[in-house]
Structure formats: structure tokens, C-alpha cells
Amino acid sequence: MHPFQPHHLSALILGLLAVTSQSLGINCRGSGMCSIGTDGLAAENLRNSINGINDNKYFKAGEHIACDPRVGPSFPIPWTPQLGGGICAFVQSIDGMDGRTVKRLAQAIVDHKCKTCGSAPLRDNDVKYGQLTFNYVEKPKCDEGICD
Template sequence: MHLTQAHFLSVAALLGLFAGSSQGLGINCRGSGMCPTGDHLVAENLRNSINGAPDDKTFKKGDHIACDPSAGGTAPWIPGLPRLGGEICAFVQSVDSMTGKQVKALAQRIVDHGCKVCGSAPLDKEKNDVKYGQLTFNYVTKPKCKEGLC
């Protein structure tokens, strides 16, 4: 084997390692550090509120779809800190818009995945990558509504 062949094989092997790790973040229960402060029914409450939306309603990127006030708790790392006033809200990310029908299906997937407070579900179930559009349940400091469907 010549040196150039060995060099080519080494580069190909390295590219193969990185190709395997390039898959994006799929459905998950990640979110802000404030997510653990919510009660464990938050994701279900958001899903239930979202189920009241019309299937043909359009939700634009960043619109708060539904919010739950039970998650405005305290910072988990500072005992005794007063409520901070934010809430866990559902909103669309990484895509211009989604229909109510799409949002309902993704909200159910977040709950079915076992998320209790925060989480995200990708719009494209086959690619399972949130960069192609996602519904997210996460902490927001200035919710557009106080409770239920916005």
C-alpha cells in the first residue's frame, strides 16, 4: 500500500466517524433550566389545551399556542427565590408555520415520549430532526397568554 492510499483510507475512516454522528436532535424532553420547576402535568395540560385548536388554524413560528402557569416556579438552584413569572408555553420553531392538525399530533408525541414539562417533537417524523421544524414546550419569560389555548 502506498502512502497516498493509506492517507486516503485514514481520511475516509475519519469522515465515516463524523457521518455517523451528524444526525440531528430528534424528539426529546430538553428545555430551559426552569423546566424542572413545573408540575408533572404540564406537558399533558399543554396537549389538552392544544387539542382545542381548529385543525385548519395556522400557527406561525414563535407564536405561543398554549401556556401553563403551574410552571412559573422558582429557580431550582436558588432555594426560597420567589416566583419568576414565566410559564411553559408551546410554540413552533425552525419552520415558518404549522397547522392545528400538525401541532396536535406533535403535542401528543411529546407526551407519548414521556416528557413531563418541556420537550420538542420534529415535524418530519422520518428524519426525526428538529431543524426541519418542531413543536416545542419550553419556559418563556413573557407568555402571550396566561393559561390554556392562546
């Protein structure tokens, strides 16, 4: 029997973390701003806007597809900076994606019960092949709805 080696446990934990981060799959994670002052409808609002895009339109990685501006406190708090930004949909981990695929993945995020932020992988439940993400952005390309 071998004595317990702490470095073996450390290596095991690091390995598990690496696998977990690569195979996160569909999820409702995002910025800490995702839960601040939102009405819980951002994911549905984004999906509804995205349903109006052309199936053949191509969206490049990082391009804002649609945005929902409702983020941050609904009332001003004295002596604190005012929060800006919004929740936007965009493609990550791949060069781009067509509108038909964006629609399918937007629906998957809503079906997963995400209320504000989330990501849906393009295939094999693995984000390394590309993903559609709903997340907080400081400077949305558009105020609300589809970003043209």
C-alpha cells in the first residue's frame, strides 16, 4: 500500500477541473452582472428577437446578434456608479454561425430554463466546437432587439 501523496490529489483535482471546463455543455452561467436587476426574462426576450433573424444570415464570433438592455438596479443608488450595459447574444469559440443554427441554440438556452445568461454548444455538448452565448456586455451594439 502506498502512503497518501498530497500532490497526487492536486493533480487529480486539476485534471477534473480541466475536463469540467471543456465539457461544460449547455449551461446558465455568465457574468456576475447576469443576476443584478434583471427581470428574469432576458433569455426569452433574446430568443424572441433572434427568431426574427434570417436563417441564412451569418454572424461572426463576438458579433452582437441581439441585446436586452434590462440589467442593473431599476432605481438609482446614491454615491454608486450607474450600471450600463445589457445582456447580448453572440457566437464564441468558432469563426461564425448561420441564423438557423443561432435560432436552434437560442431555443436550447431557454429550454434549459436559463432566465438571463447561458450558453449552448454547437455540437457534442462541448463548447470547443462553438457556442451561442447570452451574457452581460458593458457596451451593447444595440439597445434592444436585433442588432443590425
